[in-house]
Amino acid sequence: MTAHATRAEEDADDLDVEEALALVKQRPDHTPGGTPRHHATDWTEARTIAARAPRHGSRTGYLTPVAVPLASALGLTLATPLTALTDLPSFDTSAMDGWAVSGPGPWDVREEGVLAGHAAHPPLTDGEAVRIATGARIPPDTTAVLRSEHGRTDDKGRLHVTTADRAPHTVTHGQDIRPRGQECRSGDQLLPVGTLVTPPVLGMAAAAGYDTLMAVPRPRAAVFVLGDELLGAGLPHDGLIRDALGPLLPPWLRALGAEVTDVRRVGDDEHALHEAITACDADVVVTTGGTAAGPVDHVHPTLRRIGAELLVSGVRVRPGHPMLLARTKENQHLVGLPGNPLAAVSGLLTLAEPLLRTLAARPAPESYTLTLRDGVQGHPYDTRLVPVALRGDRALPLLYNGPAMLRGVAAADALAVVPPGGAKPGAEAELLDLPWASGGIGVCFT
Numbered sequence: 480m481t482a483h484a485t486r487a488e489e490d491a492d493d494l495d496v497e498e499a500l501a502l503v504k505q506r507p508d509h510t511p512g513g514t515p516r517h518h519a520t521d522w523t524e525a526r527t528i529a530a531r532a533p534r535h536g537s538r539t540g541y542l543t544p545v546a547v548p549l550a551s552a553l554g555l556t557l558a559t560p561l562t563a564l565t566d567l568p569s570f571d572t573s574a575m576d577g578w579a580v581s582g583p584g585p586w587d588v589r590e591e592g593v594l595a596g597h598a599a600h601p602p603l604t605d606g607e608a609v610r611i612a613t614g615a616r617i618p619p620d621t622t623a624v625l626r627s628e629h630g631r632t633d634d635k636g637r638l639h640v641t642t643a644d645r646a647p648h649t650v651t652h653g654q655d656i657r658p659r660g661q662e663c664r665s666g667d668q669l670l671p672v673g674t675l676v677t678p679p680v681l682g683m684a685a686a687a688g689y690d691t692l693m694a695v696p697r698p699r700a701a702v703f704v705l706g707d708e709l710l711g712a713g714l715p716h717d718g719l720i721r722d723a724l725g726p727l728l729p730p731w732l733r734a735l736g737a738e739v740t741d742v743r744r745v746g747d748d749e750h751a752l753h754e755a756i757t758a759c760d761a762d763v764v765v766t767t768g769g770t771a772a773g774p775v776d777h778v779h780p781t782l783r784r785i786g787a788e789l790l791v792s793g794v795r796v797r798p799g800h801p802m803l804l805a806r807t808k809e810n811q812h813l814v815g816l817p818g819n820p821l822a823a824v825s826g827l828l829t830l831a832e833p834l835l836r837t838l839a840a841r842p843a844p845e846s847y848t849l850t851l852r853d854g855v856q857g858h859p860y861d862t863r864l865v866p867v868a869l870r871g872d873r874a875l876p877l878l879y880n881g882p883a884m885l886r887g888v889a890a891a892d893a894l895a896v897v898p899p900g901g902a903k904p905g906a907e908a909e910l911l912d913l914p915w916a917s918g919g920i921g922v923c924f925t
């Protein structure tokens with residue numbers, strides 16, 4: 480381990496120890512800075528509140544379904560059942576390249592063959608055959624398809640069944656013919672409401688006659704990045720640092736099913752923040768930074784000013800405890816992510832993920848646990864989310880997991896949920912998968 484790594488690891492540990500020590504000396508409803516945290520919500524409860532938030536009043540929770548062209552429907556949820564608009568196959572079709580034959584052989588072979596996509600072929604008479612391609616329409620009165628490798632034509636053009644292992648290949652009635660309606664009849668339900676539109680669902684829908692699907696659209700999300708200290712390019716200098724969340728959040732939100740409609744830096748300007756929020760018509764507003772009670776932390780004052788309803792104000796989770804969720808308009812929620820980058824990731828998974836999931840009518844991922852290879856120091860009262868790498872059937876907690884660090888999560892497959900008090904080596908921990916670790920980067924960012 481390098482001297483640099485050792486120092487960073489100590490820093491990460493120091494943060495935990497400092498916070499823990501400060502907290503054990505205080506009542507659990509006070510932050511280290513002494514600000515009361517009367518409203519801090521339990522981590523599990525916060526996720527439940529976020530998932531239910533869009534369901535207030537008589538609302539279903541999900542966005543109004545729309546007709547979406549197949550090319551744009553990947554990742555959406557079906558709002559109506561997928562009902563076959565046609566029989567499949569829609570005509571009797573050849574399953575193999577070969578000959579359509581009628582009655583027992585040998586057969587006289589017609590001159591013109593039948594290809595996929597061709598118009599109907601005249602009926603065969605008994606003792607006749609015609610060359611046919613896979614997917615072509617079966618001529619009326621065909622009794623079987625003989626595969627090209629199971630037949631040969633003699634010099635008079637007559638078709639014979641060839642032999643294998645000294646016995647002729649069998650030609651049974653209906654062999655290698657896919658009858659119309661074998662897979663479904665027009666009107667059959669192929670997939671229920673609530674199905675996630677995956678690549679095979681798109682293929683199935685096209686085969687069954689659809690050009691568009693009635694689906695729940697992607698929630699539209701706007702990202703407002705707060706902080707005068709942030710640079711969009713180049714090296715940090717003079718106390719200024721690079722904006723890490725501007726690049727991180729939009730693709731992650733897309734991976735969570737959102738359409739990102741706006742990404743803007745609004746500095747530490749209360750007026751600009753007020754303008755940005757009130758002019759925004761996205762379903763979800765995500766702000767970063769400014770959630771604490773510092774002199775330029777404008778999120779809470781702005782929410783008070785616009786009369787927003789605070790649903791979650793602080794969560795008993797580390798990092799990320801100042802995160803918040805508010806209802807800013809009848810159809811709009813705001814997720815306030817803390818500025819520390821790993822704290823923002825924590826808020827994304829705690830509040831934004833369940834909120835977006837409900838708006839998009841997606842089912843909750845199955846929760847699962849794995850054994851932790853190493854012990855993880857806990858917070859006395861709060862849940863911790865710790866980046867882990869998956870190695871076989873064990874989760875390996877990663878270093879560099881301090882609130883301001885992304886080095887751990889950048890190498891992680893999941894975040895482990897560590898309960899208050901910590902976890903011993905070999906303990907089971909719930910894992911929150913990172914979208915690309917399970918789905919593949921190409922799938923989740925389309």
Ligand SMILES: Nc1nc2c(c(=O)[nH]1)N[C@H]1C(S)=C(S)[C@@H](COP(=O)(O)OP(=O)(O)OC[C@H]3O[C@@H](n4cnc5c(N)ncnc54)[C@H](O)[C@@H]3O)O[C@H]1N2
Pocket residue numbers: 510511512513514704705706708709720721722723724725767768769770771772773776798799800801816817818819820822882
């Ligand atoms: N008196 C107290 N102070 C703080 C408390 C507390 O309980 N009492 N909590 C600390 C914790 S924990 C966090 S997290 C932060 C949350 O603060 P804010 O949401 O107001 O965030 P900022 O102050 O704006 O920034 C915090 C930190 O993160 C850096 N930052 C901000 N945005 C970005 C970005 N887009 N990319 C990279 N880094 C960013 C910023 O420069 C600060 O270093 O409050 C603590 N304070």
Ligand code: MOO
Pocket residue numbers: 797798799800801817819821822882883
């Ligand atoms: O614990 Mo804060 O929430 O640094 O990130």
